Amino acid sequence: MTKYFxxxxxxxxxxxxxxxxxxxxxxxxxxxxxxxxxxxxTNIYYSTKQLDIRNKILKLLYDFNFATLKEFFANAYxxxxxxxxxIYALRGLSNFMEEKEIAKLLDKFNQTLAKRQDTTPYNYQxxxxxxxxxxxxxxxxxxxxxxxxxxxEQLNKQYDDMPDAFKGHFTTDENGEIVMLRKPExxxxxxxxxxxxxxx
Numbered sequence: 518m519t520k521y522f523x524x525x526x527x528x529x530x531x532x533x534x535x536x537x538x539x540x541x542x543x544x545x546x547x548x549x550x551x552x553x554x555x556x557x558x559t560n561i562y563y564s565t566k567q568l569d570i571r572n573k574i575l576k577l578l579y580d581f582n583f584a585t586l587k588e589f590f591a592n593a594y595x596x597x598x599x600x601x602x603x604i605y606a607l608r609g610l611s612n613f614m615e616e617k618e619i620a621k622l623l624d625k626f627n628q629t630l631a632k633r634q635d636t637t638p639y640n641y642q643x644x645x646x647x648x649x650x651x652x653x654x655x656x657x658x659x660x661x662x663x664x665x666x667x668x669x670e671q672l673n674k675q676y677d678d679m680p681d682a683f684k685g686h687f688t689t690d691e692n693g694e695i696v697m698l699r700k701p702e703x704x705x706x707x708x709x710x711x712x713x714x715x716x717x
Contacts, residue, residue: 520546520548520549521549522545522549522550522551522554522557523541523545525537525538525541526538526541526542526545526557526558526561527554527557529560529564533561533564533565533567533570534567539570542561542570542573542574543573545577547577547580550577550578550581552581552583552584552585555578555581555583555585555586556585558574558577558578559574559578559585559586559589561574562574562575562589562593568599571593571597571602572602572605575593575602575605575606575609576605576651576692576693578590578609579605579606579608579609580608580609580612581609581612582612582613586609586612586613587610587612587613589609590606590607590609590610590613591606591610593605593606593609594606594607594610594622599643600626600629600630600633600643600646600647601643601646601647601649601652603626604647604652604653604656605651605652605693607619607622607623607626607656608651608652608655608656610622611656611659611660616660616662616663616664619662619664619665620662620663620664623664623665623667623668626668627667627668627671630668630671630672630675631671631675633675634675634678638679639679639680639683640675640679641676641679641683641684641686644672644675644676644679645686645687645688645689646689647672648669648672648673648676648688649688649689649690649693650688650689650690650691651689651690651691651692651693652689652693653665653668653669653672654669655691657669680711682707682708682710682711683708683711685698685699686698686699686704687699
């Protein structure tokens with residue numbers, strides 16, 4: 518972990534595919550982020566099309582309550598299409614909003630989540646990210662809001678409705694890092710077997 522804010526992240530002209538830039542960002546220690554330097558990260562977020570970079574920046578910033586971040590998280594919540602990234606933005610936004618305002622955002626979120634069951638019935642990757650220790654369970658535990666509990670309940674029901682072949686392959690830890698629960702070959706075999714049976 519880098520113990521200072523790297524100069525390469527302050528350079529507006531750097532290519533976001535540059536290996537040194539990426540290493541500096543992905544090795545960044547949250548403890549060196551301040552209200553003064555956080556704008557470098559939000560600028561990178563707005564300027565990049567790289568999904569993994571936006572994801573990383575949301576996770577680096579979502580526990581801070583610098584006044585300038587409220588607008589950033591609101592914009593990120595609107596911008597992101599993947600539900601896990603919307604939840605990361607909402608985790609940041611929850612530092613600034615009352616339960617009533619959050620519940621309004623989650624009404625539409627829950628509708629989108631419900632549609633996933635029809636459009637992508639085996640949506641296990643997004644579900645696992647939403648169920649990870651840094652996502653909805655964290656929000657339920659930290660804030661205790663009914664709206665978070667209801668969303669998590671809906672998520673768990675949709676997850677439980679999936680065939681077993683799509684469950685329990687990975688999760689995320691408190692830092693949002695992927696934790697594999699099965700070996701890739703085991704996952705592959707389970708899914709291939711499922712599709713083979715489904716074709717019969």
